[in-house]
Amino acid sequence: MNAEMLKGHLDAIVLAAVEAAPAHGYAIIEEIRRRSGGTFVLPEGTIYPALHRLEQAGLLQSTWTDPAKGRRRRVYSLTRRGVDALGEKKANWDRFSGAIDAFLTRGRSWPA
Amino acid sequence: MIDRYLAELRAGLAFDHDLRERVCEEVEAHLEDALANADTGADTERRVLERFGKPSEMGRLFAELVFGQRLQSTWQRAAWAILAVFLAMRIRNTTIPAPLPGNDHFYTFAITMDRFAFFIAVAACACGWLALRQPEMFARARNAITPIVASAFALAISAICGLALTYGMVSTSGLTARACAVLAALSLEFIIIGLLTAQLFTLNRHIGFLDRNL
Numbered sequence: 001m002n003a004e005m006l007k008g009h010l011d012a013i014v015l016a017a018v019e020a021a022p023a024h025g026y027a028i029i030e031e032i033r034r035r036s037g038g039t040f041v042l043p044e045g046t047i048y049p050a051l052h053r054l055e056q057a058g059l060l061q062s063t064w065t066d067p068a069k070g071r072r073r074r075v076y077s078l079t080r081r082g083v084d085a086l087g088e089k090k091a092n093w094d095r096f097s098g099a100i101d102a103f104l105t106r107g108r109s110w111p112a
Numbered sequence: 113m114i115d116r117y118l119a120e121l122r123a124g125l126a127f128d129h130d131l132r133e134r135v136c137e138e139v140e141a142h143l144e145d146a147l148a149n150a151d152t153g154a155d156t157e158r159r160v161l162e163r164f165g166k167p168s169e170m171g172r173l174f175a176e177l178v179f180g181q182r183l184q185s186t187w188q189r190a191a192w193a194i195l196a197v198f199l200a201m202r203i204r205n206t207t208i209p210a211p212l213p214g215n216d217h218f219y220t221f222a223i224t225m226d227r228f229a230f231f232i233a234v235a236a237c238a239c240g241w242l243a244l245r246q247p248e249m250f251a252r253a254r255n256a257i258t259p260i261v262a263s264a265f266a267l268a269i270s271a272i273c274g275l276a277l278t279y280g281m282v283s284t285s286g287l288t289a290r291a292c293a294v295l296a297a298l299s300l301e302f303i304i305i306g307l308l309t310a311q312l313f314t315l316n317r318h319i320g321f322l323d324r325n326l
Binding site: 025026043044048049052053056071072 | 131134135137138139140141142144145146163164165166167169170173174177181
């Protein structure tokens with residue numbers, strides 16, 4: 001799936017990727033890749049403007065964490081508003097995908 | 113190769129110092145992780161950087177994002193400045209005795225200028241608001257910034273007239289409680305106009321950066 005197709009859903013994908021546990025940018029990209037079975041491929045750098053935008057919107061919060069060894073990382077987690085927004089996006093997606101699925105399925109089964 | 117990439121990214125994020133430092137540190141850590149987990153080979157760095165995307169594209173995404181936030185912040189400050197000047201004017205009008213003894217012409221001139229400058233500021237801000245209704249963000253900003261600058265200038269003239277009136281009041285009747293209220297309102301007026309002016313300078317620099325780099 002190309003990056004253009006993902007753009008409209010990037011916010012929901014990023015929010016869902018940090019739903020289970022706080023994560024830094026690289027871990028979020030890996031989580032997206034893992035959960036989509038390698039289907040969602042986007043330039044990794046595009047995740048950072050999205051994280052920044054979601055943080056500014058109050059849906060994510062971030063802090064620097066200093067590991068015992070190695071470089072410090074900025075870790076992102078969902079805020080209360082982020083949890084609500086993700087729930088809303090999931091509900092919208094269920095409605096939308098259900099409608100598209102029904103529409104396309106009826107289209108295919110229409111007798112010629 | 114990664115150092116060159118980070119240098120390009122730094123140049124692309126030069127419009128915001130704090131953001132640049134933060135993003136570059138995050139990206140450096142990200143690339144380190146990606147390199148550590150990549151298959152080793154002759155072109156590992158190149159492949160990792162290809163997967164990450166062009167630094168210019170990342171810079172452009174951030175530039176647009178921050179620009180939109182700055183534009184919005186400028187409008188909020190302009191609205192607060194108009195409100196602060198209006199309140200300070202009301203306090204002046206109800207507190208400063210008219211006309212000041214021996215200063216009829218000065219008082220009439222200052223109070224007229226104060227009011228006209230405020231009305232011009234509101235009209236200029238309204239023009240800027242109309243310019244903001246264009247669909248394209250940079251076109252909006254370019255057309256909106258001149259009326260906002262004019263508005264800030266008119267607000268500053270109004271505040272200077274207020275300063276002159278306040279000075280006249282204090283020199284005539286001394287530093288009374290009413291004079292202190294007028295001074296407090298005037299200080300707030302100057303602070304908010306100062307914040308608006310600083311924001312306009314930042315926005316103007318950002319427009320210049322985008323013109324040079326995008």
